[in-house]
Amino acid sequence: MTPATTGGEMATVWKSVDGSIYEFSPYPYDSDWTDVGGVYIFAARMATGDWNPLFISHADSFELCIPGHEKWPWAVILGATHVLACAVAAEPKQTSVETEMIARLKPPLNSIPQAKSRRGKMLHRA
Numbered sequence: 001m002t003p004a005t006t007g008g009e010m011a012t013v014w015k016s017v018d019g020s021i022y023e024f025s026p027y028p029y030d031s032d033w034t035d036v037g038g039v040y041i042f043a044a045r046m047a048t049g050d051w052n053p054l055f056i057s058h059a060d061s062f063e064l065c066i067p068g069h070e071k072w073p074w075a076v077i078l079g080a081t082h083v084l085a086c087a088v089a090a091e092p093k094q095t096s097v098e099t100e101m102i103a104r105l106k107p108p109l110n111s112i113p114q115a116k117s118r119r120g121k122m123l124h125r126a
Helices: 072-077 091-105
Strands: 012-015 021-027 038-045 051-059 082-087
Touching (some): 038 072, 038 091
Antiparallel strands (some): 021 082, 038 051
8 A cells, every 4th residue: 555656765664652663655745646544744854854744644545635735835835845644544543643643743734723714715814
C-alpha cells in the first residue's frame, strides 16, 4: 500500500509510545494520491534536510482528502513543500497516531481552526 504513485523518496520514521514504527514518505502535494487511508503531514523542508511539521491529520482515503485540502494554502504560506504520508489501515490506529504526533510535535496549523461561513466559504483573517 502506497499513499501516492509519485514521490516517495527517503522515509522519515516515527516511533510511537507503544513501540510501533511508522515510515512517512515525502510526496509532492499534487501527486496522484491513492484510495488508501493513513496519517499525513504538511511539512516544510529545513536547511538541515529535516522536516518541519506544519499540519498533521489522518484520512480514510488520501485520494479524497488531500487534493483541495483547506489547510494546504496556509501550510504553503508557512513554507510547506511536501506531504509526508504513511499508510495505516485501521481508523482507530490512524486517530491514535495523529493524536500522539500532534501532542508531541505541536504543529502550528493544528492549533488554529479554520472558520467557515454558513455558506461554506473560507473566512480569512484580516
